[in-house]
Amino acid sequence: MTTDSAHVPDPFPRLAIVTGADSGIGRATALLLATEGFDIGLTVHRDVAGAKETARAVEQRGRRCVQAAFDAAATDAGAVVERLAGDLGGLGVLVNVAGTGQSELALDLPLETWQHVLATDLTGPFLCAQRAARRMVADGHGGRIINVTSVHEHVPRVGSSAYCAAKAGLGMLTQVLALELAEHGITVNSVAPGEIATEMTGQDEEDAYRVSRPGNPLGRPGHVNEVASVIGFLASPRSAYVTGSSYAVDGGLMLMAAHGHDDAGSGWRRP
Template structure:
């Protein structure tokens, strides 16, 4: 790994610091067997990219994502990836990059969480969540960054964090800590990778209708959320559209930011959103 990194350090994009000529053709989206990951993989395929698809528990879901990617005439490669397996996840990403023939866009989307109070959470549970949501993302983002540097053609790295990167929630201590850490990693990576014409950003979703919130089969436009100014959960495709923009040449001067996409939920306070069950607040 150190030899690979040292070799990568000696390379630069043809025009250092210039992110405008970026032409993405190959992308990896972790956790793309459902929800935001699936919607993102499909959006990137629609934008003309071959896509590496990873799954943890739902192989059938990953194959469904692959079918959608191929419907756009793009190549799809499906692999199993567990970001809590720190010894293996980096090598899996390297192999996937080799299979795709390179990497232009890397979307770290895989993650997990728990609704459990701090004083009741076991250390084992804490370590699993932090490994999945922070340690593993460090490993795979590092691998993707090294390969982008080797290619010397620039790149885009995007991490799906959460509104809880910015505001905590009761019962989410490990998740909140990991997402805060991932947000910090994104900012530091943006500082360090800019000279290689690689941008690094985070997308911070609020409540989105996905398996993680138990809503994937529901139409978010029909689900009322009094505690969200826009009155509903988000659609995974709305998050994917934002990620697609950050993965595109049009985002050439955006790096080191975390863009909140939550229907205005954070404006209601950290315990707002789904905790508010009435529209009375709208009356002032």
């Protein structure tokens, strides 16, 4: 007997919280989930106009959208999950997208910057995941937690010591939570984007198709929808047997480590 997973009902409600949904990957994720029938709770830090635009687009897709102010670096960052879950009437999926970066060499990195990046990119997602898991366990229906990390969950980058440490930590936290929450029917996975055309990388979304990246096997940056589609899979019944995994969405960038001695585009495609 075969089973069409597309018709397997969700064991959890189609209610999702997406942090950092005012733009970029967060917005693309919120809109994809809304298209797939989720009501959305989104967070806003500074870009109030962007959050309103996302909310309008969610509602245009026929779904409810609620918003809450959120600072991922705050000591009570997880409280936003309780507020939004209360407004939604439950919670089935949490997507941790909100984050920040840094560009100083480790020798020049101020402690304050280190602490802020770790708080935003690791502690904040932990607190949100903890609150979300507690709600899912209490409601007894399982759920999905998806952490957006980076290829730097796996590989280092000069000038990004705090960022790499936080993303690597979030990747390992994902695996620990996957083990601890499995008995409750909650899966936990990470999505690790490479270079994606967003405001954070100083690009427009359409740059994903018009900017050349010779050192990337696919030859270009990624589009936010290409990341959101992987998140959408992990938020769906089709991923019910997937937990503790990290999905690189990087155009093959991490495969290039062994070719790092070559100049970009100087013949790395040949042995």
